Amino acid sequence: MFKRRTVTLLVLVAMLISSLLTLTLTGQWSFASSGSIRSGIFADNLSGSSKSDMQKIEKALQLVKNNYVEDVDQSKLVDGAIDGIMNALGDPFSSYMGPDTAKQFSEEIEGSFTGIGAEVSMENGSVVVVAPIKGSPAEKAGIKPKDILLSVNGVSFEGLKLNEAVTKIRGPKGTEAKVKVKRADTSAEIEYTIVRDDITLETIYSRMEAGGIGVIEITEFSMNTAERFKEELASLEGQGMKGLVIDVRNNPGGVLSVVIDMAKQFVPKDKVIVQVEDKSKQRSKTVSNGSGKHYPIAVVTNKGSASASEILAGALQESAGAKLIGEATYGKGTVQTSFTKEMGDGSLLKVTIAKWLTPNGEWIHKKGIKPDIEVSQPDYFSVAPINKETTFKYDMLGDDIKSAQVMLNALGFKPGRMDGYFDKGTETALKQFQTSVKLKADGILEAETVKALESKLIEHIRDVKNDKQMNTAIEEIRKEITP
Structure with missing residues (x-):
């Protein structure tokens, strides 16, 4: 069970591995459905061509076992063959997990993890961050959505499958993961030293802003998120809330049934929440049985808002009249289900079984959902860390x-230029900063000064007064509230 917000959070976690019910780190959050394998997929009455294909696989397995120069572990060959089948799909969200990995997932679904705390997917052969988990070591270190992970502790991810890369990133609490990344807005490779940790994962945070504007942040859609959301929403409404801002930034997704349950609270009766299209192009619509809300709603998104976050954003934008504010979302428009009982040995096969579409029939895959009001955060929110060596x-x-x-400019120490040339203006600004944090004011940028500078910037970013996207959303709601 996830603990209430009043319980102290242990510092965070890791890469969620895929599960029966939710999306996860091994690929990215996947939606689960109640489907089972359709009759015939693994049936005995295979067609002639299917029998021939199976015989070919069996023959290859037998040839390797009989002729390979060393003894072979048949289970590894079988796992490798299944991995090959999943990789041949060319779908980063379909994957295979062996028994150990699948077991880890089913344990972690309860909300306790160990690692650095980032959701990742495989894109064009690269391990790409979907979003760091809120409060995690990865977020605190400065990992950003869309960062490409290159290596950990000197081990390159090149040529590795996503599950293999995740295994390298994971590790015992307290150990260091030196993660090298490539960021889109810089040519240099950046290395972060991140200490792995545990967390008890809370997914809902709420507060009341001045003027009766409630704010609810959803960090992911886990098994109890809908229940927690209802509790916090009822609490805000009980305090006389006049308008609501829902924050799904850097939310990588979660369980389909959970996000539908949450959307029903805002989408009026008989209006569509989401559409699902199967492989035969047949569409089914999930329709709300709720009554909607009388107050205005805004949803804050960014490029780390993925999957279930996009379902909620699309449903509220198109069927509940909510405004989307921030940046375009990640763009994951597929639905996965996981098969474990059918595998028979504790392993798990996660397969993309459908597309999901917004209420108006828009498939947002690889495009994302555009906000009604586009707002970017200041450039210092994504500034690259400084080499401390x-x-x-x-x-x-x-x-x-x-x-x-x-960084200096963001903190009010004006260097006068920001083109990378260390002039006298930069030196003066640096001396002023060093004096403010009680360091030797020599105007030299070395490790101790860098650590202090980055620490002060993180404090500045976490100050809600500097959150341009959230503040814009609050002001938009304030405009809509009837005096």
Whole structure:
């Protein structure tokens, strides 16, 4: 059971591995459905061509066992063959997990994990961050959505399957993961040293802003998220809430039935929440049996809002009159289900079985949902960290110096330029910062100063006064509230 928000959070977790019910780290959050394998897929009455294919696989297995120069583990060959089948689909959200990985997932679904705390997927052969988990070591270190993970502790991810890369990233609590990443807005490779940790995962956070504007943040859609959401929503409504902002930024997704349950509270009766299209192009619509809400609603999104987050955003935008504010969402428009009983040995096969579409029939896959009001965060929200192993001073040039200038400017120490050249203005601004944090004011950018600079920037980013997207959403709701 996830604990209430009043319970102290242990510091966070890791890469959720895929499960029967939710989306996860091994591929990215996957939706589960109650479907079972259709008759005939693994039936005995295979067609002639199917029998021939199976015989070919069996023959290859037998040839390897009989002729390979060393003894072979047949179970590894079988696992490898299944991996090959899933990889041949070219779908980053369909995957195979062996018994150990599947067991980890089913344990972690209860909300306790160990690792760095980031949802990832495989895109064009690269391990890409969907979103860091709120409050996790990954988020605190500075990992961002769309970061490409290159290696961990010197082990390259090149050529690895997603599950293999995730296994390398995971590890015991307290151990270090030196993760090298490539970020879209910089040419340099960035290395983060992240200490793995445990967490008890809370998925709902709420607060009341001035003027009766409630804010509910949803970090993911887990098994008890709908229940927690109802509790917090009822609490805000009981306090006289006049308008609501729902924050799904960096929310990688979750359980389909959970997000539908939550959407029903806002979508009026008989209006569509989501459509699902199967492989035969047949569509089914999930229709609300709720009554809607009388107050205005805004949903805040960014490029880390994926999957179930997009279902909620699309449903509220198209069927409940909510405004979307922020950035375009991630763009995952497929539905997965997981088969474990059918595998017979504790392993798990996650298969994409359908597309989902917005109430108006829009397939947002690889496109995302565009906001009604586009708002980007200030550039310092995504600034690259500074290399702590090099010292920088007057008359030097480089990306690290540019990052320092962006940070100094954000904190009110005006360097005068932000192009990466360490001029006298940058030196003066750096001295002023060093004085403010009681460091030697020599105008030299070294490890201790860098750590202090990055720490102060993180505090600045976490200050809600500096959250441009959230503040815009609150102001939009304030405009809509009837005096």
